[in-house]
Amino acid sequence: MYRAPVEEIAHTLNHIAGLKAAIEAEKFGELTEDLVDAILSEAGRFANDEIFPLRESGDTHGAVLKDGAVTTPPGWKELYHRWIEGGWNALAAPEEYGGQGLPTMLSVAALEMWNSGSLGFAIGPTLTMGAIEALEKHASEELRATYLEKLVSGEWMGTMNLTEPQAGSDLAALRARAEPARDGTYRIFGQKIFITYGEQDFTDNIVHLVLARLPDAPAGTRGISLFLVPKFLVNEDGSLGQRNDVFCASVEHKLGIHGSPTCTMIFGDGYAEAAEPGAIGWLIGEENKGLACMFTMMNNARLAVGMQGVAVAEAAYQKALAYAQERRQGKASTYQGEGMAPIIHHPDVQRNLLTMKALTHAARAISYSCAHAIDMSRIGEAEDARHWQERAGLLTPVSKAFATDIGVDVASLGVQVHGGMGYIEETGAAALLRDARIAPIYEGTNGIQAIDLVARKLPLSGGEQVHTYIAELRNDIEALRASNAKGFGRTADNCANALTELEEATNFLLETQAAGRSEAALAGATPYLRLFALAAGGAYLVRGALADRSPSRVALARFFAENLIQETSALKSRVIEGAESLAEAGASLHA
């Protein structure tokens, strides 16, 4: 049912997100377009032939906790081992520890395909990748030597332990505590919830990265430190030693991604026999600087979650398209064959399918462009690196929030295209909607992403970063005008309007914040993020269509510009004139 759209992905990477130009400029060493194609094809094959066939059983069986041990769905453990044996875990990992050191653009593209295969499966390795990056950047040489190679090979997996019952979006409220021990290690106590793959049967050891407070640490987020807490302590020879006092107390019963064990983790409750109470942990980075270390993981995780949005949207689109080609009902003027027309001939079904496709392609383009910025930020000169780092910062919340929002919308449209069959679980369309629904929530809700965009990212370089970006997008529209290419209809005008609206809303928010009216700016954050994404998406689809002028890409860009992008005008109004009525009506809610 799912076939990894390798060609479309390569086209987006090369011609929209800038991979081809970067390769030609030798930004990625010896990487060639052929190698990119080969890697994408193989990653896609793994998604198609290995992951996808186990999606449904993952949903049906889910992850099960018994006597403190988690059993993942039938076949998933073996699947994981085939995946790491293929070297996939090491794709973007540092070569020093056995990784392949390939660009983020490639790992993100592969991640999309694996997530299309199964969100519940692919989320686990995603967290390991984040743990690798946090350790590489912030951990001591000793910790790196002990853990990195095995995390890179996938022999062990990593987790992120942030959330506590009272501390979700607001990490300042964290209570988990860490006490220094005489040997330089720490003892960790506390409870963490919603820990993805906190316990599992894929690997012998699990490397938990845990936020906790030291005694006398300052209140709020400036008193949080990051610790490495392994499930099993590691002996000097690298073999597994004593069981650490960190245990899974329960696995959540969730709407979707049933195969992914979402665990409540208890640290230091005395379950493991140890000389002293507490789970044994090692400090990563400096004391009280844990949040900065964690952000290394979180930024990558946010883009990775954005890819989940793209992935589930692509899977839902393919499924709905296949159904619409098969299912027959009624008559249609464009169908001259025998019997009832395949429903893909009905304009309303076409509208649903094209909306799904266009939103998916726009979200993919934004996400890959974000990955491109991450890659460029790592290789350029200082000034250049700062520019690209800001660009990555600007696009990360947009990718995370827009891609996951459209992931839900596209999956829901997918259910609709299936009609009554869409509501039957065996069809599989509903499962995609169930899976998709987590992505706007975790790794920072989409509301938090919008606030991050408006409050922290728009002011980068005094607003110059966002304006430079908009100017680049305008170049695409100018290129379209200059091209005299056929078939674009009102695309140039509509996309240019959207960019103007983006510019006006951007200026309004920058000025409003500069005037100290941050509440009024935050009120418009969510509509602004969507406005940003639609305007960018329109320009990106134009860029992609101009690159090869294939009729279907031209038609899709035009569909986006003549049917979807106009929403920017309402979004701009919400940003600029919506805050007052929001505040007034909002006050009446808690009056």
Add this chain to the structure above:
Amino acid sequence: MYRAPVEEIAHTLNHIAGLKAAIEAEKFGELTEDLVDAILSEAGRFANDEIFPLRESGDTHGAVLKDGAVTTPPGWKELYHRWIEGGWNALAAPEEYGGQGLPTMLSVAALEMWNSGSLGFAIGPTLTMGAIEALEKHASEELRATYLEKLVSGEWMGTMNLTEPQAGSDLAALRARAEPARDGTYRIFGQKIFITYGEQDFTDNIVHLVLARLPDAPAGTRGISLFLVPKFLVNEDGSLGQRNDVFCASVEHKLGIHGSPTCTMIFGDGYAEAAEPGAIGWLIGEENKGLACMFTMMNNARLAVGMQGVAVAEAAYQKALAYAQERRQGKASTYQGEGMAPIIHHPDVQRNLLTMKALTHAARAISYSCAHAIDMSRIGEAEDARHWQERAGLLTPVSKAFATDIGVDVASLGVQVHGGMGYIEETGAAALLRDARIAPIYEGTNGIQAIDLVARKLPLSGGEQVHTYIAELRNDIEALRASNAKGFGRTADNCANALTELEEATNFLLETQAAGRSEAALAGATPYLRLFALAAGGAYLVRGALADRSPSRVALARFFAENLIQETSALKSRVIEGAESLAEAGASLHA
């Protein structure tokens, strides 16, 4: 958790949908405002205290098929019997057969509350109500005498048997067949799918209304007849006789409404011992006129499904509001208390909650106005009746599609407000989304509703009906301007703009169809329906706010006008300039 919003419902009925004026004009006989309040309060109490507490167990246990018998969730059978003992099944049923003959406005309002209690429970009785109306209007005196009283009392339940595997939206493809028997009855053969409450343990007998073809019937929809097929034949004294040859072969495993048994029904497969093969049925109405009879049921069912959208949205809103008042994270300028602020103080959370509330209120106003038109169509003089019948026809697809679309959107926002907890099934927010997702699909997909609106309802009275309606909505905006009421901000201007956009889109569609370009009109049907609903919703919220000028109603109308209604401009563009790119890109999908 759910409290029936009796006051808000009464306000909407009286001051937006026209109940107060109708009572004062003595349109509903001896009905008084006090009686309305008493009925609403009692119906609400039943929803709160009886239905709602059994929602979760209904979701968890679902309906189970074993050996041909369906077991509904624990407590549901007793719940049903308390419900019919309260006389609720008979609310709007004809007095001649033991009903209370109350206006549709009241039954629809009660239905909303029961559906908020549990969609899976309330959907069953809804179908009985449709069956009562179809029998009352079209069945022979003998059939009416045998079945109506027991359907009205709720002693038996009714079902609608339309869909077959190859015939969903397109009933022309129906294959179930009916053969005349010598005694004037018929023998029914065939398979029906997605039959809601097709088998259950609430009642001793089940009255199936079944569409089937007579031998030599014309092809297509003009060869379909409607039959009554009881589960048990009825003896002359009203007692139950022989088991009829209609059986439930399977119960679907669905995304939501788990308590509602969705059955595959097999007619005439020889399971029951009978002299002749076939399920025994009686013709309702004339041969080959079955579709007209079925439309009696379907129109009511469409409004009833619209109420499901309103109902699940209201339930989701209340749940999210309660959570946002309890849950604390971060700081907020409007919160001066101790510790973290309740999240309801955060602008982004307020935006979500207000969007949920405003869309729910708009959908409720449209749906109750539709019910008002149905009531008026039954009591007026001929010319008047035709006007109101057209009005009901115009508003039925809008109510069904808009209310169920926003039902999904609002339930999804409700999950989002709950953050990570929203994804955990025990929280109950996700279950509302799962339940909500069926409503845009059944009783005619929302795509079909939009086509019905554009192709059949806009041309009513040569377009005069829709223009009269828009003119009425304009009066509300003029009344707002004339009132000099405070606190409305740009409400009048924005609502007036939306109505102008509705008018322009309406004219475009009428002209496009008149010019024979129906395909281009249908391409815009879905955005047009939403444009219609938003423009109407804005005017209705104004009407409601002007009626008592309560600060929260004024603030909500303004929020709708300054944050939501502006979408109409993009929708108008889609209707007017979207068709060409849709057709072009659509062609590339099936190329």
